Amino acid sequence: MTIIGPNGAGKTTLFRVLLGVIPPNTGSIYKKPNLRIGYLPQKITVDPILPLSVNRMMNLTGNFSNRQIENVLDETGVLSLKNKPVYQLSGGEFQRVMLARTLLINPELLVLDEPVQGVDYMGESELYKLIGNLRNKHGCGVLMVSHDLHVVMASTDRVLCLNRHVCCEGEPEDVSQHPEYLRLFGLDSGSALAVYSHHHDHTHQLSGTLREDSQ
Amino acid sequence: MILDDFFWRAVIAGMGVAILAGPLGCFVIWRRMSYLGDTMAHSALLGVALGIFLEVDLIFGVFVVAIAVAMILFIFQRQKQLANDAVLGTLSHASLAMGVLAISLMSWVRVDLMGYLFGDILAVDMTDLYWIYGGGLLIMLIFLWLWRPLLAITFDSELAQAEGVPVIRVQLIFMLLIAAVIALSMKIIGILLVTSLLIIPVSAARRFSRTPEQMALGGALIGMASVGLGLWASLQIDTPSGPSIVIAAVLFFFAANLFPLRKFQ
Numbered sequence: 001m002t003i004i005g006p007n008g009a010g011k012t013t014l015f016r017v018l019l020g021v022i023p024p025n026t027g028s029i030y031k032k033p034n035l036r037i038g039y040l041p042q043k044i045t046v047d048p049i050l051p052l053s054v055n056r057m058m059n060l061t062g063n064f065s066n067r068q069i070e071n072v073l074d075e076t077g078v079l080s081l082k083n084k085p086v087y088q089l090s091g092g093e094f095q096r097v098m099l100a101r102t103l104l105i106n107p108e109l110l111v112l113d114e115p116v117q118g119v120d121y122m123g124e125s126e127l128y129k130l131i132g133n134l135r136n137k138h139g140c141g142v143l144m145v146s147h148d149l150h151v152v153m154a155s156t157d158r159v160l161c162l163n164r165h166v167c168c169e170g171e172p173e174d175v176s177q178h179p180e181y182l183r184l185f186g187l188d189s190g191s192a193l194a195v196y197s198h199h200h201d202h203t204h205q206l207s208g209t210l211r212e213d214s215q
Numbered sequence: 216m217i218l219d220d221f222f223w224r225a226v227i228a229g230m231g232v233a234i235l236a237g238p239l240g241c242f243v244i245w246r247r248m249s250y251l252g253d254t255m256a257h258s259a260l261l262g263v264a265l266g267i268f269l270e271v272d273l274i275f276g277v278f279v280v281a282i283a284v285a286m287i288l289f290i291f292q293r294q295k296q297l298a299n300d301a302v303l304g305t306l307s308h309a310s311l312a313m314g315v316l317a318i319s320l321m322s323w324v325r326v327d328l329m330g331y332l333f334g335d336i337l338a339v340d341m342t343d344l345y346w347i348y349g350g351g352l353l354i355m356l357i358f359l360w361l362w363r364p365l366l367a368i369t370f371d372s373e374l375a376q377a378e379g380v381p382v383i384r385v386q387l388i389f390m391l392l393i394a395a396v397i398a399l400s401m402k403i404i405g406i407l408l409v410t411s412l413l414i415i416p417v418s419a420a421r422r423f424s425r426t427p428e429q430m431a432l433g434g435a436l437i438g439m440a441s442v443g444l445g446l447w448a449s450l451q452i453d454t455p456s457g458p459s460i461v462i463a464a465v466l467f468f469f470a471a472n473l474f475p476l477r478k479f480q
Binding site for chain 1: 245363364366367369371377378380425426427429
């Protein structure tokens, strides 16, 4: 499932609530007891002042064997970086290492907050492919924030659009073909991209339903 | 006996705080808290005044006031109106000014202000040694237990929290430990210079460190060397102990930076 929405929409806040970092203001969270969540936070910057190798970083809160660490690094294609200092990694390398880190606990759910940020255009699609492969291989769910609408539409099962409230939610294919949704969001075309890159030419009622007179 | 000699008392006390300053100092610079340490240290004079006023051990007075300042900071950091450095600057100078005022108002005691501000090796007595090694051992034990969660928080506090680290509790305990180290080092290094022992040796050690632990250990060793060299110079040329130790540490820092780096990337 992918969460999309403009900056400040509450995507990261939603993640923090889900992960128990902050308590929800209202409502409640339902999740399986002891659900193993692999979390990749939005932006981590590591100062050169901290002498931390990739290998060491994998064991910051856990206690994993050398073999386990090498396995997950291999899975994301960054085994060769094992002994490198973390601050020397490029954006793409860092995200792959962090992705490997989430695999250590054999997660049932991956929570990825903008996993391709700081990654160049070519690396982006490879990283998305990798995430798809990992999902298939480990059979884990993937909950992700993304701004790449074309990727969202092509490879996600469900989409949730936030803008300080739940704007809309559903399967991308259905959504893009559904006349109701087209009327709601589709502007110029029925293409997957246009469906979700809607401009706010409408207003919602408090419940999130569309105000009829606003288009 | 060796401990009867004021110089050796100062050396042993200084070595004790240098050992503590290694690991704690690492986190002070990793977490960009050097100015926070400075602010807590500046409040120490108020702690001295409190200690004199209540007739308790000065180390205890300094510790209590440093914690109070840390707590005020902690509360202020939760509001977002003022930037952190403005809050720190305000509190730092306010507490230093209050300390000087409080001491000058207590006209019945004579206080060697220079000694407190810049350190005085003559001032170290046996009680201080008990404090430093007794308290120091406790600090070290707590810190060993805190090391991993602190490292995780330093890497990313949100990730650490999501992975079950009690972030706020660990941060609070860390602040208590800094307050304690400041209180213990005050007499030798002096209030105005005390954070330098936390910052300079570990900064020098960074050059040679490939792991966090190496940096902590290296910082402790360089700190001890600085204390030794500084106190020796202080005795030879009759200079205040604090500045002498700081200059020694700075020399190590520059020497470390002259060292070729290739291997230690």
